[in-house]
Amino acid sequence: MNDLFSKTDYSLYSNAMTFVRQPYVKDPIDVDADVVVLGVPLDMATSGRPGARMGPDAIRRASVNLAWEAKKFPWDFKLFERIKVVDSGDLVFDCGDAEDFTYRLEAATGEILKSGKMMLALGGDHFITLPILRAYAKHFGEMALIHFDAHTDTYPNGSAYDHGTMFYHAPKEGLINDRHSIQIGIRTEYKVETHAYNVINAMEANDLTPEEIVAQIKAVVGERPAYFTFDIDCLDPAFAPGTGTPVIGGMTTDKVLKIIRGLHDINLVGMDVVEVSPPYDNSDVTALAGATIALELLYAWASMRPEPKQAESVTGEPNGR
Numbered sequence: 001m002n003d004l005f006s007k008t009d010y011s012l013y014s015n016a017m018t019f020v021r022q023p024y025v026k027d028p029i030d031v032d033a034d035v036v037v038l039g040v041p042l043d044m045a046t047s048g049r050p051g052a053r054m055g056p057d058a059i060r061r062a063s064v065n066l067a068w069e070a071k072k073f074p075w076d077f078k079l080f081e082r083i084k085v086v087d088s089g090d091l092v093f094d095c096g097d098a099e100d101f102t103y104r105l106e107a108a109t110g111e112i113l114k115s116g117k118m119m120l121a122l123g124g125d126h127f128i129t130l131p132i133l134r135a136y137a138k139h140f141g142e143m144a145l146i147h148f149d150a151h152t153d154t155y156p157n158g159s160a161y162d163h164g165t166m167f168y169h170a171p172k173e174g175l176i177n178d179r180h181s182i183q184i185g186i187r188t189e190y191k192v193e194t195h196a197y198n199v200i201n202a203m204e205a206n207d208l209t210p211e212e213i214v215a216q217i218k219a220v221v222g223e224r225p226a227y228f229t230f231d232i233d234c235l236d237p238a239f240a241p242g243t244g245t246p247v248i249g250g251m252t253t254d255k256v257l258k259i260i261r262g263l264h265d266i267n268l269v270g271m272d273v274v275e276v277s278p279p280y281d282n283s284d285v286t287a288l289a290g291a292t293i294a295l296e297l298l299y300a301w302a303s304m305r306p307e308p309k310q311a312e313s314v315t316g317e318p319n320g321r
């Protein structure tokens with residue numbers, strides 16, 4: 001068979017770069033897939049340094065580095081034999097129009113959910129999570145939020161389009177239940193009078209074991225549908241310098257990955273990775289952290305899905321290296 005044009009590219013440098021080399025499908029609604037990756041290149045709501053609009057592109061470029069390892073260490077199955085993932089590129093919206101953006105992101109998310117697929121969103125600044133949660137809540141009702149961040153983003157002041165206010169509004173809109181939600185890695189001030197979330201602050205998170213943190217998250221979230229949002233600034237700037245509002249004293253990538261693996265059996269319904277800002281990155285380290293966390297979240301989600309039928313895996317398709 002001639003594979004001149006169909007051979008899988010495991011290089012780190014060539015070809016158009018989709019998330020972990022999965023197929024690009026501009027309109028994912030009628031496609032047979034389990035997961036849609038959607039880039040959301042917005043940084044209009046950022047209060048600090050912009051640049052997160054370049055995040056989806058940087059995360060995809062870093063993610064091709066993860067394509068060759070068909071069974072990512074230390075998982076015990078091959079992700080793309082278990083689930084079908086398509087990359088539908090980036091949300092397109094009219095530049096500078098916050099209302100148009102918010103409408104389009106909620107509507108696109110809603111269409112993806114209606115088509116029976118899960119969405120992985122790549123930010124973009126953290127404001128993107130609010131329209132996404134609005135679409136998810138219409139589908140799943142009030143959810144639990146698992147929120148990794150240096151900041152609570154529960155600040156009551158600011159405009160309706162501000163990347164520091166989403167989780168002030170989300171419980172008031174009935175999208176999430178703050179008492180059954182948890183924020184991990186916090187190391188900036190917040191107002192306790194407007195705040196009912198459970199918090200494992202960064203000092204505590206750095207002293208606790210991953211197992212202890214997983215147990216606390218599960219105790220808060222229970223069986224509820226859970227949305228997972230990961231602000232890359234949860235990580236210490238040593239691991240993720242490329243972000244708009246870095247704060248020292250954060251978590252390590254190692255601990256975060258162990259926690260994600262420990263959460264594989266919760267009722268995870270959606271996920272995003274936000275605030276990767278390539279202009280402040282060094283050697284793509286932040287983009288690689290974002291890509292790897294996103295991929296491990298997909299592994300966690302897929303680990304509870306049924307295994308594929310045996311017949312398909314014995315056909316001659318290469319399994320990577």
Ligand SMILES: [Mn+2]
Nearest residue numbers: 150151231233
């Ligand atoms: Mn943050």
